[in-house]
Amino acid sequence: MKTQAIAAAIFFAAAAIWTIKASAEPLQTMDDVGQAIAACWKPASDWKGTVTLSFSFKRDGTLIGPPKPTNIAVDGDDKARQKFVGSAIEAIQACMPLSFSTDLAAGIGGQVFTMPFTAPTSGQDQPTVDTQ
Template sequence: MGRGAVILGALLVGAAPAHAASANTLTELWRILGDCAKLGAVPTSAAGSEVTVVFSLKRDGSLLGQPRISHSRLVGNAGDQRDFIAGSLAAISRCLPIPVTDGLGGAIAGRPLRLRLTSHKPERAL
């Protein structure tokens, strides 16, 4: 097992987040995940990095199995890249389990979901 898998597993174990309502549609699910998974402080030298995390949920909105990174484009030095990955995984960890209705839970259970997280480059002053 690689270092990334160990970090990923460690970060995705935590307390349930507080969400206002259960997601009833895929649109609501992605809105809740997107709002929740915003990256915190990312090293400036890692700006422009991105990862796509593939994961599955159980019927109750909790994590099923081990998430994996299916794509990454990392910039900056090795430490900045590790910080970006850790921040990305922590962002997802904060969101799970996500409350879903019975209908949506049955529709998404076991299906692969992909969430792309990016660190935008700061705007240049004119």
């Protein structure tokens, strides 16, 4: 019974995410892109730190290759750092494809972006993805 409840919860969460993606307006700015990616990232509550990822988009909102960590400042051992970095990379991949406005798509293709993913600290409710 418990397994069925968990499966149902996963199904409805996935359906809600798909519905939000399907009905979302095209992203207009890089701040919109950062907010969309941040909404996909759910770091564990005990994680502290920041990982900066470098990646590029195609005009169609998909990635050109996998995101790569360029700076890692995460509390904990190697296993904790790997999980933190992995969760940020998975967040980007889970958000794909993004829907860009015509203007944003025209200027975004092939450019390299670096975005820090910072786990919430005391006083913050949500993790942040900074588009600087």
